[in-house]
Amino acid sequence: MQYLEPNNDYRSSTLRKDTELSADKLKADAEKHYDDCYHDYLFAWCNKENLALHYGYWDKNTKSHHQALINKNQVLYDLANISPTDHVLDAGCGIGGSSIWMAKQHGNQMTAITISRQQTEYAAQHAKRQGVADKTDFQVSDFCATPFQDESFDVIWGLESVCHALNKGEFLKEAFRLLRPGGKIVICDGFITRREFSDDEWQDIVTCLNGWAVPNLCSRDEFTQLLEQKHFSNILYKDITAETLPSADYMFKVAKRLKPVQMLTQWLGLRSKAQTANFKVGIAQHRLFTDQLVEYGIFTAIKP
Numbered sequence: 001m002q003y004l005e006p007n008n009d010y011r012s013s014t015l016r017k018d019t020e021l022s023a024d025k026l027k028a029d030a031e032k033h034y035d036d037c038y039h040d041y042l043f044a045w046c047n048k049e050n051l052a053l054h055y056g057y058w059d060k061n062t063k064s065h066h067q068a069l070i071n072k073n074q075v076l077y078d079l080a081n082i083s084p085t086d087h088v089l090d091a092g093c094g095i096g097g098s099s100i101w102m103a104k105q106h107g108n109q110m111t112a113i114t115i116s117r118q119q120t121e122y123a124a125q126h127a128k129r130q131g132v133a134d135k136t137d138f139q140v141s142d143f144c145a146t147p148f149q150d151e152s153f154d155v156i157w158g159l160e161s162v163c164h165a166l167n168k169g170e171f172l173k174e175a176f177r178l179l180r181p182g183g184k185i186v187i188c189d190g191f192i193t194r195r196e197f198s199d200d201e202w203q204d205i206v207t208c209l210n211g212w213a214v215p216n217l218c219s220r221d222e223f224t225q226l227l228e229q230k231h232f233s234n235i236l237y238k239d240i241t242a243e244t245l246p247s248a249d250y251m252f253k254v255a256k257r258l259k260p261v262q263m264l265t266q267w268l269g270l271r272s273k274a275q276t277a278n279f280k281v282g283i284a285q286h287r288l289f290t291d292q293l294v295e296y297g298i299f300t301a302i303k304p
Contacts, residue, residue, distance in 0.1 A: 058243050076188055091158045110137065120140055152180075183303045
C-alpha cells in the first residue's frame with residue numbers, strides 16, 4: 001500500500017534529476033510545465049476566448065466543452081457572491097482566463113499572479129485583445145508570499161491553483177493576510193477521498209501529480225481544518241464532482257484520440273518531458289474520478 005501525506009512532494013523523479021526539491025525548484029518545475037504545455041492546452045483543451053486551464057462545469061443546459069469552461073467561472077463568481085466593485089486577486093491565474101472573464105463580464109478590477117513570466121506576457125496579450133487591459137494587472141509572484149500590503153483585496157480566487165502549493169496552509173495564511181475584513185476566498189480544486197492507495201492506484205495518482213506539476217493533494221476534511229486554523233469563518237463546501245465528470249470524460253477521449261500523434265512525436269524527439277507527462281494525465285485522471293479516488297468541489301469562506 002502507498003500513502004499520500006500532506007506537505008510532501010510525491011512526484012517521481014521521471015521529470016527531474018533530484019528526488020528532493022527546494023521550494024524554489026518546485027516552483028521552477030511547475031513554471032516549466034505550464035510554459036512547455038501552453039500550445040498543447042490551446043490546441044487540445046481551451047481556446048483563445050475562454051483561456052481555461054481547468055475542468056468545466058456541466059449542467060443540464062450545457063451544450064459544449066467551451067460553454068462548460070465558461071460556466072465554471074460563473075459558478076465560482078456566484079457562490080462567492082462577488083460584486084463588480086470587488087478587487088479580486090486571481091491567485092495562480094494561468095494565461096488569464098478567469099481574470100479576463102471577470103473584467104469583461106462583470107467589470108471587476110483584477111490583479112492576477114502566476115510564477116511564470118511567460119504566462120503573464122501571454123495573459124496581458126489576451127487581455128489587450130479582449131479589451132480589458134485597463135482592468136487587469138498580471139504579475140509574477142508566489143501566491144504563498146506576495147508583495148502586496150495587508151488587506152489589499154476583497155476576494156482571493158483560486159481555480160485549480162492551490163493544489164500546486166506544497167503546504168496549502170501557507171497559501172491560506174497569506175490569503176487571510178491579503179483580505180480585507182469581510183473579504184471572501186473561493187477555492188475550486190480536486191481533493192483526495194482517502195490517504196491509502198493500492199500500488200496500482202498509486203501509479204495513476206503519481207502520473208497525475210507528475211503531469212500537472214502538483215506535489216500533493218488535500219482531502220476535503222483536511223482543507224476545512226486548514227481554513228479553520230487560519231481563522232476563516234462561514235466555511236462552505238459544494239461538491240461538484242457530478243458536474244465535472246463530463247469534462248474528465250472529454251479529456252480522456254481527447255487523450256485517446258491524440259495518442260498516435262503523441263507516440264510518433266515523442267519517438268521523433270519533438271515532445272518535452274513535461275509535454276509527455278501532461279499527455280499521460282489525460283488518461284490517468286479519468287480513473288481518479290471513476291474509481292472515486294478524488295472528488296471535486298468548491299470552498300468558500302470569509303475573513304471575519
